[in-house]
Amino acid sequence: MSPLQSLLGHFMMTPKDSIPEFYNGQTVFITGATGFMGKVLMEKLLRSCPGIRRIYILIRPKRGKNIYERLEGLLQCPLYERVKNECPNFKNKVMPILGDILQEDMGISQSDIQLLVDETTVVFHSAATVKFNEELKLSIDLNVLGCQKILNLCKKMRKLQALVHISTAYANCHLDEIDEKIYDPPLDPHQLISATKWMDSEMFSLLTAKLVGCRPNTYTYTKAIAESLFMEDCGVLPIAIVRPSIVGATWKEPVAGWVDNFNGPSGLYSAIGHGLLRVMKGDRHAIADLIPCDIAVKAIIAVAWHTAVEKTSELKIYNCTSGHENKCTWGFLEKISAETMRKFPLNRLIRVPQLKFTKSSVWYYVNLVLDHTMPAYFRDSLMWITGRKPMFVKINNRIHNSAASLEYFTSNSWHFCNDNLYHLLDKLSSDDRENFNFDPSSFEWPKFAEVYALGTKQYLHKEELSDLPQARAALKRLQRVNFMANILIIIVVWRLLINRVAVARSVWQFLIGWVLKILQKIPGIAKSS
Template identity: 55%
Template sequence: MAGATESIKEKTLMSIPEFFRGKNIFVTGVTGFMGKVLLEKLLRSCPDIGLCYVLVRPKKGVQPMDRIKHILHCKLFEKVKREQPGVEGKVVPVCGDILEPHFGMSSEDQHRVCEDTSIVFHSAATVKFDEELKLSVQMNVIGVRHLSILCRKMAKLQSLVHVSTAYANCDREHVAEQVYDPPLDPHKLIDAIEWMDTETIGALTTKLIGSRPNTYTYTKAMAEALLVEEAKDLPVAIVRPSIVGASWEEPVPGWVDNLNGPTGLLVAIGKGLLRSMLGNFHATADLIPVDIATNAMIAAAWYTGVEKPSTTLVYNCTTGQMNRFTWGQMERLSHKFFIKNPCNTVARVPNPRFTLSSIKKAFSVTLDHLLPAYLMDAYLRLVGRRPMFVRIQDRIWKAVATLEFFTTRQWNFRNDNIFMLLSKLSTEDKKTFPFDPRIIDWPNYMENYCLGAKKFVLKEEMSELPAARVALQRLQRMQTLLKVVGVVLAWRLLVKRVPVFSSLWNLLLGWVQFIFHKLPNLARSS
């Protein structure tokens, strides 16, 4: 009887669009990559949603309203604006900053947001891996404290979704969907950050983060622990995406707007600027498309509000255990699709390689990256132009160094709560808000990702693709010719200096003469 009752209850759960109907939401981090995709999806797939309050801080003299207008003007929002004219009116910018108490909102904005809001999505954070610990703690940890204080004032609050990262616990090989005990009491860390100067904190950073590779993963783990403690009586869900990449399908396949993470790698590969880095060819590259991750966030908010779980549920939004993709596949597919659809201007023919050998990498960096960069800069100086290739290589290798911890290792992420959440969705909601990683076709995804990097990040027109292909073919022929000339010159140098090679060269010439002069005579005589 109990089983039948539960079955009926599952069948009668309201749909996700019904849950969001008429409800006002509050979103932080809307100017970031995931925040934009989340906002667009909510507006388009929950057309009866109420107001969307979005926290935006003034930036370089640009007011929040102008920043939001700029965001809504990008290609990402073209579809929803076409389907729902005037939808921009639902987006209400709120001036504030997560570094400040109450997010720095005015008393009027704070009152309005707290009175009206039913659902909160907190995705604001610094995602720089090498951020100074003080600022990282202020944004990622103290920001969560400000969030929990603010949410306690929201009488209508039904869901609070906090966006973390699957790598918050990257010091563990196996990561369950739970909040682990932090390496240090978050309150003690906050106290220390508030009185220590930046120089002292910098000196202690390596000791504090321990076996974690950077301040980002460390502070994200701290933020989870603090949130569970300080918001334990609030309706909280934690969503942990892995490596967030371009969109899979919605609203535009391959949409991406920044050079963070894998996008930066792909652009450097496509431009021929990155040809070798440390990485395990056979290890899992736990890439998650941004629209898959945001759909999971929306579903988590729905489930938290409808089912009201008694504990804070954590969702590992990852692909490795459900639809495995490896760094080797990324290497091969990025090469394939950047040869098929090359960038407009490339320094070298795209040819990425992952290796676990530090010696091989160092050799490749010297001969395949730095030496060509110095030669190209020398050429630019000769023609009176400003050198740039060595500077570009320095920037690339600093960025690559922050990623090599993840490209040389792999993790086992449990996905029990993700499977549970999938089982709760209706057939229609599964179609509208798909977040099952098993639907991803990786070759198709990577082709769209490479094209997306060209179109949306590098701002290259697809009409220029035929000319780019011709230019790449010319570069390939030139590279082949240079290799042949190099081999011949190296061989001739060896022939002159090493007797053994000289003997081999004479033997080879003797065989060639025999083939071209003797064999025809033998054939005629026979």
């Protein structure tokens, strides 16, 4: 496009053709704003849509802090440094709403409900439990009943233009191919909601396996039911659902590699970096469908814009996934994650970073015992002897419980259709395409692995990048110790075999004789001998 065409296009655009122009004067309500994706969503709205009027966020007191103290702490994190420089008064646009998704009417006061009803034009519903094996009753309360409460509130909103629900691409992971549509739920959502009124947590726990059925966990089970609830109860509300796959650190915005919790891939990346996770059950040839958080957030913002502008009665689904357009296997991720964690090592290494995926249960458990359990008990024994509190067995168990919860996803592949996502991308103006580019093929896996490693070090573990030379020196020492330990183990095992097996003794004598013959052919050594 020529500069003249670009200029003419800019002046010919109506306000609704541009995402930032659409958000001018809008009042947004966000649930889950204190979560990982919610923080990135709020930052992107404040920075890239500076004309936004107000952002209300649902927040509850926690750990002795009231909602205003929590909001101030939230806005002080490194994620908001860029918007602080570009939009110094951004804090004035964010207002907390006291509430809790688990309570009736989300615990929001009548005055605040009226405020939201009168002013809100765009709603992003991100609040949910992301624990895969959360207790079923709590998972229903958060992921299903929470959606019903949002729907009830939105039906009262007089100016609502868009409601975007953040689901997951794995809501229907019992299928191999997943289209951008609502599938039949495993159970009618209203029957499940009715059951919560008379069944307690203990009874739900007893029925969990039966209810969840072929689904891998309570998270995907309740997410599928929540989608069906939106379809059944949305009425004439302007609703869209975005389904990100496995959400990882940010790719570029507002900073590369930002992550603030140990959930999902970030916790595993940390465990690999420390040398604590070295084997996982999984198929090296299966697709690792990760999506950077900032790419998913850009799609969510654009979906709200398009839902408001199009004004269709159809509930659209957007699969925000990378596997089809930007393919990466767990085997490739195994390779580049270990390489980048050795290139940008963490300060407190336990072992040399290394990861192996295997489909063999036998080989997995052999590695688990020899490479994880036994070293953990050995280290705890040393700590006990030196008067320190043992911790490695506990850490080892926690890491492998977390890794086991991902086994279903590292052992299978899915084909996600994302036509709606790409059709939406085509509707963006050239400026919006640059500022809100959510193309899943736009990031590079090796570079993303490096960004993730640096982000894990800098943001997750609060380590300075200036510490890298010392960390690399420590890694080299650990590699030498690891090499010497492996040689020692080989020698010990081999000597034990020699003392007991005649064939091994013969092989040993042959190898020694062969090495001596080679050494004698070397001029310097031959003369000295």
